Each structure stands twice: as C-alpha cells, then as structure tokens.
Amino acid sequence: MLIFNCSRAFADFIEDKKAGTRLVETPPSKDPAADALLLRTHDGEPPAHVWQWQVHMVTVRRRPCVLVMEHDSRYSMLFTRLKAGDMAGFVSQMLERLLNQQYTETLALGEPPLASIDEMAHSLMQQHSDFRFFLRSERSVQAHLNEVARDLADQAAASSSLPEGHEQCAMFDDHCNNYIRSSKTRPDWFYPQQVMLWRWLHDFGGYTEAGILRLQQQQQAQQRAFQSAQFAEILAKAGQ
Template sequence: MLLFHCTNSAAETLSSTRQGQKHSWVNNTPLPDDAQPWGWQLHAVKIARQNVLVAMQADTRFAMVFWGLKKGDGETLLHLFYQRLANHLLWLAEDTGVLSEADCKTMLDRLLQQHAGFRFHAGSDRSVQTHINDVVHHCRDAVADNGCLPDNREEAAGFDEFLNEGIRSVKGGAYFQPAEALLCACLRDFAGMDEAGIAMVRERLKAQRRQEMAQTMLQHAEIEGLQEDDPAHALMMHLLEQAQGKGRLH
C-alpha cells in the first residue's frame, strides 16, 4: 500500500466542496494490522497561481513534482504518480544495465502489485519536510527563470531527474543521491537483488559519475585551450579511462 502523509496544505488541496458538501481524499482510518505501507510525504504550495504538489519518499528522499491539478483531483494525481514512478525506475535500471527488459517489467509488476492500494493520511515528518522545502525552492527558481514550470507529462520527468541527482543527508548521516537510493531499494524489494548485487550497482553508478566529471573537465580544458601535452590534460584523460574501466559490466 502507498501511504501518503499529507501536510495541512496538501490535505486542503486534496479537498473540494460540491453542492455544499466537503469531499476529501484524506482518510485517517487506521491501516489494517497486516499493512506494510510504502511511505511518501505530500506537500502543496501555490506557484504562479497553480497548485504544485511535491511527493517525497520518506526513506530515499526521492521527489516528484506535479502541478496544474484541480483542487480535489486525487485521481489525476495518482495516475501521474504511478506513471512517473514507473518511468523513472525503468530509466534508472536502463542506465545501469543491471536488469534486462523482462526483469524490469517483473520488478514494476511486483511493485504495482504490492502497492496498488493507497491511502492519504494527515500528518508529516519534519525531516522530510525540510528536503521538500528545498524542492519547492527549486520549483520557484524554475518559474522565475522560465516563467513557468515544465510540461507536466513530458518535461516533468527531466525536472525530477535534476532534483534527484543532488546530494542529501538525513539527520547528519552519510550523503547519498535520492535517485540511486530509490533504485537500490527497488532492486532489493521488488527485483530480489542481494546486497552484493546492490553494492555492484552503487559502484557502477559511482564510476559513471566519475566519468561524467572527467568528461566535463575535458570539455572545460578544450574551452580553455589546454594542450594535450599539458600534465593536467594527461591527468584528466587518466581519470576518464579509469572511470570508464570501472563502469564496465563484469
């Protein structure tokens, strides 16, 4: 079951009044004793006169942003949520090359089977909310820079990727990337991958980041006119080759 912990603003956004009666998607009925909910926190703000909803997974701090929804339209929110989540996991698994197309489908089927049910509850976690506030800040910056938020269906996934490639830390713990944390959690819980396999995925992602950094450095060197016989250029090439070697499949 998906369990969305809703801040007061999210609960209000998920409510509407029809024929004088208030209707809300928020249901605080206790969960069944055997429920194993997957916890997300939901927060709402107004940006550029639009409802903007931020959903963040409590453990991995993976965030997705939705906007332009009508007040009380929980159905559209859920549709976009499941669709966006599935796409992100497919892309993340594809980027690492750790699962075949059939295995990716199996992982998603298991996730949807276990979490097809959902519940919106009132309440929030202060630590999660701190990271949500940072996401909201990026949303406001995007509107200030571009005049609007990205398209809610096609460009939104790219905006989510930007948000989840950043570095976060929970209560002074080790730093991590939300995208990597979500992928590894899903590989463990829905693809049956053991800790050794997950460690290999983390190392591969680390190598990819090294490679991207080395390529960025080389591009900067070309712009600055750094010659190939310069020791700094040789060092960058060495780092790039090293990253490419560690990123290969074994």
C-alpha cells in the same frame, strides 16, 4: 501499502468537495514508523510493506503545483497539471511516472534488467495496491520538500514559466534527485536518485542484496575511472 502524508495545503487541494466525506484521514500515530503495527489492509491484515511519502502543494505563477517526496531516499516528484479533488488521478500519474523513471534508470546501468517494465509494475501493485492519505508531516522530509519548492519558484521566476507535462516535470525531478543531500537517518551524504534506484531494484526489479552490491561496486569503479580520466586531461592541458 502506500502512505501519503499530506500537508494541510495538499489535503485541502485533493479532497473531493462534492463527495461529502473526507478521504484524508487522521493518522493512527504521529510517528509514521508505527504505521506497520497499527494499520490494517482491506483484508484486515497488517500490511506486509509500508512505503512512506510526504505530499505538499504550493502555488507558483498562480498554479497549484504538487510536490511529493519519499521519506527514506528524499526522492521527489513534481506535478503541475493535477486537478483539484482528483485523488485517483494523482495516484495514477505518480505511479506511472515513477515506474517509467526507474525503468529508464535501470536500463542506464548498462546490463539487461532482470525484470521487464510490466513485471516491475506487477510487483509494485502487488505490494502497494492499498493506499492511505493522512494529515501528517514528518519535519525533516518536509524541510527538504520546502527546498524543492523554493527551487521550483526560483526556476519559474528565472524562466517566466513552469514545467509542463510529464516530460518537463520529469526533467525537474531529475535535477532535484541528483542534488546531494543529507539526513539524520543516513551517516553519509547521498543522491536521492541512487538510493531510490537501489530500493526499486530490490523491491520490484528482481535483484538480491548481493546483486545490488555488485551494481554499486561497478558504478563506483566507473565513477573513479571517469574522475581519473578527467584529472589526466587537466594535467595534459596544464603541461601544454
């Protein structure tokens, strides 16, 4: 089950005013961690998987810009051309880009993926075909989302433009998700893209925890080798 925790600004933006019924609901609890126990799927069963996202809307250069952030990884995404009241369009665009971004990151690991992009999409929808929109905010996540919003405003002011379309928005996503962050739920500093990728591969990519640990160790070894090569190059230049 996908949970979209909405700020008031986003809730007002995404509600279909013509529908006559509010789709952004009152949450079952102020604590998102309680959702797995309190919510039920359309089949009346407790959700086997719960994935929490925070959603906010800001106005930049007179345009509504929607920002989403995954609670655990702080992975964020930007949308600058969503239509007001189009909840289905928002979910579709968000999942499509997330799938494409994570499959691209999987290919960048340098080994054949265990699951195709179609298999990943199937696993994603199998686990999260049910959605809920709640008027609720997690303070720490919202604080990080506000930082992303300020970054967007600064870039828009500097360039006198906004990212347009999925490709340019994805470039902004990549910039934000490779910015080191910290949170009370994690003992060390982390990069949102890395945390998201490991979760993605575990949940939708066919990797076991042992397989992900192997990939992490390979990535760390590659990073150490790259840093050593850079250091050796600096020493060589200093000796000239």
